[in-house]
Amino acid sequence: MRSMILDKFKASAIHLTISAIIIGVFLFLVYSIWYPYPLYVTEGLSEITIILLGVDLVLGPIMTLILYRKDKKYLLLDLSIIIIIQFSAFVYGVNSIAEGRPVYLVFATDVFKTVSPNMIDINTLKDSTLRYSLFSKPIYIYATAPKDPKKRTRLMWSTLSGGKDIEQLPEYYQSYNKNIDKVMSKQFRYNNFLKKHPDLQNILISTLHKYKLTQANSALFLLLGKKKETFVIIDLATGHIIDFINPAVL
DSSP states (O other), X not given: OHHHHHHHHHHHHHHHHHHHHHHHXXXXXXXXXXXXXXXXXXXXXXXXXXXXXXXXXXXXXHHHHHHOOTTOTTHHHHHHHHHHHHHHHHHHHHHHHHHHSOOEEEEETTEEEEEOGGGSOGGGOSOGGGOOOTTOOOEEEEEOOOSSHHHHHHHHHHHHTTOOOGGGOGGGEEEXXXXXXXXXXXXXXXXXXXXHOGGGHXXXXXXXXXXXXXXXXXXEEEEEOSSOEEEEEEETTTTEEEEEOOGGGO
């Protein structure tokens, strides 16, 4: 009896270890490339991650613990079913995370917005150098309305009627770096921010100090994620987001 229990725990531990390695490698990819800080916060990634961990790190090994018995007649069939269930759940989780990842950080009008593959038709992208790949980090994009009055009016009515807004239309995507001066001219003034959120002054100062920045060589913008919106701090030297003001306190 004791030997059987030990065998069960050993099989479950092996299952858990293999699952942890696979999921650990995948989550490293997710948090370092697909959803770099602070995007995993604004996109609500933790919800999907918890489900993924629950199924693959808890349910799978527990099922092995319950069903494993060395001399069981249909042990191979039981283990195969467990693996199929776990693999199916993993694939579903990977697909959900991949399709929902922010492949673009689009600056439109005066805010940044996250854009996922399932929100756009990438085939309408005119500049092939702006195309994302499976292992690319979010790409900064500048989107501007068409100069043609008819196209501009059509876009406006499409947006007002519930259609796609400009950040979801790759045909209007332009190089972010080539338009960075236009972007910076729309920055949210620190004074205005502190008037609205005086309680966040110390947080803002400490955040700038952490990166050896000041209000003179940094900029503040609103970032609209799928789950949360937050103010992000941008280094003027690179034009890229370096940190954000905790969305939980906004």
